[in-house]
Amino acid sequence: MNIIFTVCNRTSLPHALALGNSVMQFPDNIFYLCWVDTGIVPQLPEHIKLLSVSDLKIPAWEQMIHHYYDFELLPACRPWFAKHLINLHQDQHTFAFFAPTVLLLNPISEIFRNDAGILLTPHISKPLVKSGNLDDKRILNIGMFHSGSWILNRNEESLKFLDWWTIRTIDRAKFDLCNGMCMDQLWLNFALVRITSAHQVSHPGWHYGLHAVLNKELVYQNDQYNVDGSPLISIDFAGLDFFDPIWSDHADLISGNKAFKKIFLEYRKNINAFKSLLPTGPGYGIIPKIKPNRILRKKIKVKLRSITQFIDQF
Numbered sequence: 406m407n408i409i410f411t412v413c414n415r416t417s418l419p420h421a422l423a424l425g426n427s428v429m430q431f432p433d434n435i436f437y438l439c440w441v442d443t444g445i446v447p448q449l450p451e452h453i454k455l456l457s458v459s460d461l462k463i464p465a466w467e468q469m470i471h472h473y474y475d476f477e478l479l480p481a482c483r484p485w486f487a488k489h490l491i492n493l494h495q496d497q498h499t500f501a502f503f504a505p506t507v508l509l510l511n512p513i514s515e516i517f518r519n520d521a522g523i524l525l526t527p528h529i530s531k532p533l534v535k536s537g538n539l540d541d542k543r544i545l546n547i548g549m550f551h552s553g554s555w556i557l558n559r560n561e562e563s564l565k566f567l568d569w570w571t572i573r574t575i576d577r578a579k580f581d582l583c584n585g586m587c588m589d590q591l592w593l594n595f596a597l598v599r600i601t602s603a604h605q606v607s608h609p610g611w612h613y614g615l616h617a618v619l620n621k622e623l624v625y626q627n628d629q630y631n632v633d634g635s636p637l638i639s640i641d642f643a644g645l646d647f648f649d650p651i652w653s654d655h656a657d658l659i660s661g662n663k664a665f666k667k668i669f670l671e672y673r674k675n676i677n678a679f680k681s682l683l684p685t686g687p688g689y690g691i692i693p694k695i696k697p698n699r700i701l702r703k704k705i706k707v708k709l710r711s712i713t714q715f716i717d718q719f
Contacts, residue, residue: 406433406434406435406497406499407433407434407435407499407500407501407513408435408437408490408494408497408499408500408501409428409434409435409436409437409500409501409502409503409513410436410437410438410439410456410486410487410490410500410501410502410503411424411425411437411438411439411502411503411504411505411507412439412441412479412480412482412483412486412502412504412505413438413439413440413441413442413479413505414440414441414442414475414479414687414688414689414690415442415444415685415686415687415688416475416647416685416687417479417505417506417647418446418505418679419676419677419678419679419680420505420506420642420646420676421438421505422438422449422450422453422676422679423508423672423675423676423679424503424505424506424507424508424509425438425450425452425453426450427508427509427510428503428509429452429453430509431509431511431512431513435454436452436453436454437453437454437455437456437486437490438453438454438455438456439456439457439458439482439486440455440456440457440458441458441478441479441482441687441689441690442687442688442689443688443689444688456486456489456490458482458485458486458689460489461482461485461486461489463482463485463575464575465575465576468575468576469481469575469576470689470690471691472576472579473578473579473690473691474579474580474690474691474692474693475687475689475690475691475692475693476580476648476649476650476690476693477578477579477580477588477650477690478689478690479690480552480574480578480588480589480590481574481575481578481588481589482574483502483552483574483589484567484570484571484574484589485571485574487500487502487557487567488567488568488571491557491559491564491567497559498519498558498559499517499519499556499557499558499559500556500557500558500559501513501554501555501556501557502554502555502556502557503553503554503639504552504553504554504641504643506553506641506642506643506645506646506649507553507554507612507639507640507641507642508639508640508641508642508672509638509639510630510636510637510638510639510640511610511636511637511638511639512638513556513638513639515608515610515611515636515638516606516608516611516638517556518604519558520558520602521556521558521602521603521604522557522558522560522562522563522566522600522601522602522603523555523556523557523558523563523566523596523600523602523603523604524555524556524557524558524603524604524605524606525550525555525593525596525597525603525604525605525606526550526551526553526554526555526605526606526611526612527549527550527551527605527606527607528544528547528548528549528550528551528616529544529616529617529620530605530607530620531620533619533620534619534620536619536658538655538657538658539615539616539619539655539658544616546582546587547582547587547590547591547651548587548590548591548593548594549593549594550590550593550594550596550605551590551612551614551616551641552588552589552590552593553612553614553641553643554611554612554639554641555593560602562599562600562601562602563600565599566595566596566599566600569595569599570589570592573592574589574592580650580651587651588650608635608638609621609632609633609634609635610631610632610633610635610636610637610638610639611638611639612638612639612640612641613632613637613639613640613641613665614640614641614642614643614652615641615643615644615645615652615655615656615658615659616652617632618658618659618661618662618665619658619661621633622662623637623662623664623665623668624664625663625664625667625668630664630668640668642669642672644656645659645669646673646676648693648695
């Protein structure tokens with residue numbers, strides 16, 4: 406039996422419900438929707454279990470909700486929910502986290518290893534193809550592993566790592582690349598040295614997303630999606646449907662893959678059925694002022710700067 410969970414607020418609730426439906430297509434899964442919000446969650450399907458952040462008793466919780474933006478607070482809570490679920494299910498061995506923007510198309514047994522303390526998702530597994538949108542420096546800044554999916558198997562080292570990780574997200578999980586912080590994600594770099602049995606998932610169809618567009622080919626043939634000749638197991642739409650501090654800046658990468666655009670349009674139709682369940686504006690965390698057309702504004706700024714630099718040369 407696998408315990409699979411996501412962490413969301415009212416902004417990402419429709420996506421979390423779509424994820425839950427995709428997870429429960431496959432047997433031997435228990436799905437938890439972990440709620441970080443003050444609003445009352447609407448009636449959930451029977452196959453989705455609800456767990457509230459108020460059940461966790463996180464130390465310095467009041468400090469966290471005034472310290473983090475809402476999009477930082479959710480990742481900061483992820484390892485805390487994992488720790489709580491492990492304590493709640495003493496008889497279970499496997500605990501898998503997926504960001505609410507993930508969709509599961511095939512069972513995780515395709516990549517699963519029972520002997521690994523943690524299974525990590527590398528952003529890249531080979532040299533990054535040159536692009537004006539995403540480069541090695543960006544990957545270095547945000548960490549080698551994608552925090553949108555990881556699987557933890559219960560053993561002594563993995564539990565110690567989780568204890569170590571949770572304490573650090575209390576006040577060191579801001580999105581502040583200049584000061585060496587990237588929400589919950591950079592701490593995953595240390596999993597390789599703290600968990601001797603840590604395993605990096607190399608299956609090309611595992612956790613496809615904007616980070617994978619340059620290096621992996623997603624195609625749609627014979628009514629199924631494949632990545633580099635292997636079945637698509639999971640896909641992450643982070644940065645494409647609502648603001649993501651990392652991946653929204655790279656949303657244009659989707660235009661380079663017709664199959665990615667196709668599955669994203671199908672996905673949006675599915676989540677539209679879950680939208681407007683709650684009023685906008687998450688109940689916990691600082692609400693950021695995200696300007697409309699921020700990507701277009703950023704591009705214009707870069708163009709204008711290059712023009713003025715060219716003029717200055719002459």
